[in-house]
Amino acid sequence: MSFAQQPDIGSTYQGMKQEELVERIAARKKELADDLLILSHHYQHDSLYQFADLTGDSLKLAADAAKINDKQFLIFCGVHFMA
Known part of the structure; x- marks a missing residue:
């Protein structure tokens, strides 16, 4: 079994x-087009939320994502207290 990990993004993006x-x-979302699915929790910041393909609370996002199996890349923008 493998677990998802959040890599260190380094100082490049933080600055x-x-x-x-x-x-x-x-630009990256446009480049990846149909290969990418972005899920965003309701509590995410608007600047990130605007890119979401699916939105909702944690339960809704998990249920919706379970129905999709044709994406190469999945980005889940969740919240720490629900992890």
């Missing part, structure tokens, strides 16, 4: 302005 981060996320 960027929000506008640049938003531009990079939008």
